[in-house]
Amino acid sequence: MASSPYMIELREVTHAYRTKAGPLPVLDSLSIKIPENSFAAVVGPSGCGKSTLTRLVSGLMKPNEGQVWLHSQLVTSPRPTVGMAFQNPVLLEWRTILQNVLLPMEIVRSPMSRAEAEARARHLLELVGLKGFEDKRPSELSGGMRQRASLCRSIIHKPDVLILDEPFGALDAFTREDLWCTMHDLREEEPFTCLLITHDLRESVFLADQVIVLSGRPAHAQYVLEVDLPGKRSLDDLYSPRAVEMLAIL
Ligand code: ADP
Ligand code: MG
Numbered sequence: 061m062a063s064s065p066y067m068i069e070l071r072e073v074t075h076a077y078r079t080k081a082g083p084l085p086v087l088d089s090l091s092i093k094i095p096e097n098s099f100a101a102v103v104g105p106s107g108c109g110k111s112t113l114t115r116l117v118s119g120l121m122k123p124n125e126g127q128v129w130l131h132s133q134l135v136t137s138p139r140p141t142v143g144m145a146f147q148n149p150v151l152l153e154w155r156t157i158l159q160n161v162l163l164p165m166e167i168v169r170s171p172m173s174r175a176e177a178e179a180r181a182r183h184l185l186e187l188v189g190l191k192g193f194e195d196k197r198p199s200e201l202s203g204g205m206r207q208r209a210s211l212c213r214s215i216i217h218k219p220d221v222l223i224l225d226e227p228f229g230a231l232d233a234f235t236r237e238d239l240w241c242t243m244h245d246l247r248e249e250e251p252f253t254c255l256l257i258t259h260d261l262r263e264s265v266f267l268a269d270q271v272i273v274l275s276g277r278p279a280h281a282q283y284v285l286e287v288d289l290p291g292k293r294s295l296d297d298l299y300s301p302r303a304v305e306m307l308a309i310l
Contacts, residue, residue, distance in 0.1 A: 064129035067253040068094040073126035085278035097251040101264035104274030143219035149210030151198035158194040184212040204235035
């Protein structure tokens with residue numbers, strides 16, 4: 061079996077959940093290729109298997125059939141080299157923002173010293189606009205700020221891959237667009253491979269290099285759109301003729 065040259069590769073992945081009513085097929089021979097340091101967005105209707113896909117990539121679940129490759133290795137168990145962020149970030153209320161960002165360092169083995177990790181956490185918090193909030197508690201922050209802190213936490217340990225499962229879905233449109241720009245800032249500073257699950261087509265075109273459209277039950281990749289906009293995008297780029305054309309295709 062040949063190893064994968066991609067950072068993330070799904071080969072003919074088929075998965076069904078076992079339920080009381082019998083097997084529930086969710087993914088049907090799904091193949092996806094995500095090169096190192098590129099950004100892939102997956103869009104598709106609710107319940108089509110997007111979160112299932114993230115669990116297979118992070119190794120929380122094994123597919124019934126097919127293979128999941130991450131960084132040239134077959135995924136067979138949970139991987140600390142994957143960072144994750146979700147729609148409702150769970151921050152620990154009894155800890156400060158800085159302590160929350162440092163949480164993965166207590167769980168994941170890392171060559172970084174405690175002092176290095178703290179300096180990195182402070183730097184990331186500054187990058188996402190949370191300088192001055194290091195010692196605040198999560199309850200003192202707005203929803204958007206909590207999501208910013210959770211993004212810092214998900215990359216503090218320098219994971220190979222960041223998986224974002226609808227992280228901006230609960231935010232108002234203005235805050236959401238601010239966070240898209242923050243994502244570009246973060247990746248300009250430090251490239252990483254990103255797999256974003258979203259319902260928002262504009263978000264997918266603004267952030268991703270490729271948009272994978274899932275459809276059908278069980279779901280398969282119906283369409284893959286290569287996004288050919290400038291690497292670091294401004295919100296104005298979403299109104300360019302090419303962006304409008306791509307949004308129409310989606
Ligand atoms: P999405 O994230 O695209 O909304 P999910 O991957 O969460 O979809 O779910 C896909 C389908 O699988 C849904 O019909 C959901 O009800 C079902 N499902 C998800 N997780 C489980 C589970 N642990 N056991 C049984 N069925 C599940
Ligand atoms: Mg989901």
